[in-house]
Amino acid sequence: MNSVLYCLHNLSQKSHLRRMEKFTQHGDTSCLLHTIAVAYYSIKIAEFFGIKYKKRDLIRGALLHDYFLYDWHDGEKERRIHGFTHPMTALRNADRDFDLTDTERDIIKKHMFPLTVIPPTCREGWIVCLADKYCSLYETFKKEAYRKINTKITGDYAELYKEIQMI
Numbered sequence: 001m002n003s004v005l006y007c008l009h010n011l012s013q014k015s016h017l018r019r020m021e022k023f024t025q026h027g028d029t030s031c032l033l034h035t036i037a038v039a040y041y042s043i044k045i046a047e048f049f050g051i052k053y054k055k056r057d058l059i060r061g062a063l064l065h066d067y068f069l070y071d072w073h074d075g076e077k078e079r080r081i082h083g084f085t086h087p088m089t090a091l092r093n094a095d096r097d098f099d100l101t102d103t104e105r106d107i108i109k110k111h112m113f114p115l116t117v118i119p120p121t122c123r124e125g126w127i128v129c130l131a132d133k134y135c136s137l138y139e140t141f142k143k144e145a146y147r148k149i150n151t152k153i154t155g156d157y158a159e160l161y162k163e164i165q166m167i
Helices: 002-013 017-022 031-049 055-064 077-097 102-110 123-141 157-164
Strands: 024-026
Touching: 002 031, 002 055, 017 031, 024 031, 024 123, 031 055, 031 123, 055 102, 055 123, 077 102, 102 123
Parallel strands: none
Antiparallel strands: none
16 A cells, blocks of 8 residues: 555656545545556455556556546536546546656556446556446445545544555
């Protein structure tokens, strides 16, 4: 988890990443908290199955996979197809704010497979795709998902690290 927090800290210093706290993703989970959980569970999945992966790319791709920076629940007409369009919006925003690797681009662009029809081309993309589905379901059906860490997100990352291990 230290790696996730390190990347989160570095990414948030140079970007609009912290704005994701303001947007609800699934249920009552913020977009930022969702991406932290996806990064955490992506690592857990890779390690559980003994998959070789690029750790930095996996974490950064997971943290940026929903970097679309808007409220998709606002009722605007173009948001009705958010599930199909937000990966490209997130990729454009991430490309604007960061120097992305090809693996990170693949993760961001294809994390909604099979809703978006082109599958990931790297194992990191498949891992994030799976972790995203898991976290999305959990957040949708669990009130106050990750409750113990939600209040820590704006504070000290060391405290966040202690709490996230309790999930």
